[in-house]
Amino acid sequence: xxxxxxxxxxxxxxxxxxxxxxxxxxxxxxxxxxxxxxxxxxxxxxxxxxxxxxxxxxxxxxxxxxxxxxxxxxxx
Amino acid sequence: xxxxxxxxxxxxxxxxxxxxxxxxxxxxxxxxxxxxxxxxxxxxxxxxxxxxxxxxxxxxxxxxxxxxxxxxxxxxxxxxxxxxxxxxxxxxxxxxxxxxxxxxxxxxxxxxxxxxxxxxxxxxxxxxxxxxxxxxxxxxxxxxxxxxxxxxxxxxxxxxxxxxxxxxxxxxxxxxxxxxxxxxxxxxxxxxxxxxxxxxxxxxxxxxxxxxxxxxxxxxxxxxxxxxxxxxxxxxxxxxxxxxxxxxxxxxxxxxxxxxxxxxxxxxxxxxxxxxxxxxxxxxxxxxxxxxxxxxxxxxxxxxxxxxxxxxxxxxxxxxxx
Numbered sequence: 001x002x003x004x005x006x007x008x009x010x011x012x013x014x015x016x017x018x019x020x021x022x023x024x025x026x027x028x029x030x031x032x033x034x035x036x037x038x039x040x041x042x043x044x045x046x047x048x049x050x051x052x053x054x055x056x057x058x059x060x061x062x063x064x065x066x067x068x069x070x071x072x073x074x075x076x
Numbered sequence: 077x078x079x080x081x082x083x084x085x086x087x088x089x090x091x092x093x094x095x096x097x098x099x100x101x102x103x104x105x106x107x108x109x110x111x112x113x114x115x116x117x118x119x120x121x122x123x124x125x126x127x128x129x130x131x132x133x134x135x136x137x138x139x140x141x142x143x144x145x146x147x148x149x150x151x152x153x154x155x156x157x158x159x160x161x162x163x164x165x166x167x168x169x170x171x172x173x174x175x176x177x178x179x180x181x182x183x184x185x186x187x188x189x190x191x192x193x194x195x196x197x198x199x200x201x202x203x204x205x206x207x208x209x210x211x212x213x214x215x216x217x218x219x220x221x222x223x224x225x226x227x228x229x230x231x232x233x234x235x236x237x238x239x240x241x242x243x244x245x246x247x248x249x250x251x252x253x254x255x256x257x258x259x260x261x262x263x264x265x266x267x268x269x270x271x272x273x274x275x276x277x278x279x280x281x282x283x284x285x286x287x288x289x290x291x292x293x294x295x296x297x298x299x300x301x302x303x304x305x306x307x308x309x310x311x312x313x314x315x316x317x318x319x320x321x322x323x324x325x326x327x328x329x330x331x332x333x334x335x336x337x338x339x340x341x342x343x344x345x346x347x348x349x350x351x352x353x354x355x356x357x358x359x360x361x362x363x364x365x366x367x368x369x370x371x372x373x374x375x376x377x378x379x380x381x382x383x384x385x386x387x388x389x390x391x392x393x394x395x396x397x398x
Contacts, residue, residue: 047099051373054366062307064314068198 002076009074013067020063027056079105083388086111092154100373104383108223114372115158117212119165121368124208126360127195127316128323129170130177134357135163173316177353178323195320201313209309210244212371213302216380228273232295235269236379238262240302270296305375311367319360326352 035049082102084094086109093115097103103110126132139146139159146156174180174191181187195201214237221233242263249256275291277284326348334345 045101047369047373048101050366051100051370054370055374057367058308058311061311061314064318065202065307065310071198 005076006074009076013070013072013074016066016070017060017063020059020061020066024057024060024063027059028053031056079385081105081388082107082385084109084111088150089154089157090115091151092158096369098387099369100377101381102385102387103381104385106223107381107383107385108219110219110377110381113215113219114376115161117376118368118372119162120169120208121312121371122162122364123165123169124205124312125315125319125364125367126166127169127173127320128175128177128360129167129173130175131319131357131360132163132166132168132170135159135166139163173320175320175323178320178327195313195317201317202310205309205311205313206244206247206306208312209306209375210240212309212376213305213379214240216376220380220382228276231273232270232292235266235273236302238266238269239299240266240306242266243303243306267296267299301378305378308375309371311371315363315367319356319363322356322359323353326356 032053035053039046039049082105084097084103086094090111093111096118097109097111097114123132139156143156146152170176171187171190173193173195174188175195176187181191193201193204217233217236217240221230221237224230224233239262242259242261242265244259246256246259246263248254249259271289271292273292274295275288277288277291279285279288329352330345330348333348334341337344
């Protein structure tokens with residue numbers, strides 16, 4: 001039983017970071033593809049696409065922050 | 077009627093800053109010139125994200141190696157100067173954080189005395205990045221208020237400043253178990269100013285007063301955005317910590333390989349060091365540029381320069397190059 005509780009504790013601490021990273025990867029790929037598609041259609045103003053492509057990385061950054069706030073010794 | 081086009085006038089040697097300011101969107105005609113502030117805050121953010129003096133030195137050496145070659149056109153020279161500023165600020169912040177290719181200086185050495193920030197002290201670094209965020213957004217609102225001076229909107233911008241500072245003080249008093257009154261009062265005054273002065277509606281009939289109030293309440297929905305925008309500056313610290321810990325991880329890995337494998341360990345250890353640091357350097361550069369710029373463009377421009385203009389193109393005859 002103790003092992004299960006410990007595992008759940010570690011999961012809880014690191015899940016925000018892991019899930020955030022997965023979400024950011026999916027989001028960045030979608031946004032990046034959309035930006036490249038839009039870039040072929042427009043002239044100039046590419047700076048905005050850089051911003052849009054980097055938008056979804058916010059999830060993993062908040063994940064890191066949450067992970068650090070929760071970070072502590074896990075005791076059963 | 078389209079508004080007149082915008083031209084940012086800066087001295088020749090600051091044209092890199094102008095390019096940076098126009099990269100995302102052109103400021104509106106009535107607004108202010110963000111180029112100096114955008115480039116200065118980009119240098120600070122980049123330094124905080126890279127957070128390693130060794131990588132700063134690498135940028136500096138790379139710049140010096142291409143120094144002659146970047147002298148050809150008048151467009152390159154300001155960028156060269158800007159690169160110098162960025163590498164300087166990165167080295168300065170790296171020394172303050174006490175990180176040299178992931179190695180921290182020995183206790184008692186001269187370099188250890190310059191170490192004023194501990195990247196592993198989570199709460200202190202969180203405080204630093206939130207202070208940077210609040211200051212940046214306060215600056216954005218102050219400059220927007222100055223540009224709109226005389227309009228009702230300017231007072232709403234001042235209200236946002238009060239709300240931001242009040243919220244920060246409230247958070248501080250919550251963390252330190254102090255009385256919440258000063259922060260709450262400042263925040264309340266700010267919120268009141270936002271509700272009363274956000275709307276630019278002209279009063280023609282008595283019902284317009286009600287509309288003004290409703291529009292003011294609507295703009296208060298931006299409070300959630302303000303909270304998120306301030307928290308967004310946490311990336312400064314999170315990315316800095318990520319690049320620092322990756323460098324430390326590669327160093328530890330290389331050292332342990334060198335110790336366990338006799339003979340070939342020296343080769344493999346050095347390979348790990350070189351590949352690891354090249355990878356980490358590339359990642360740090362990419363995140364430094366992208367996130368350093370997006371904090372300026374998305375958070376700062378949203379509060380300071382909400383209107384978009386069109387770029388000024390001088391009337392000129394151009395040779396068509398075949």
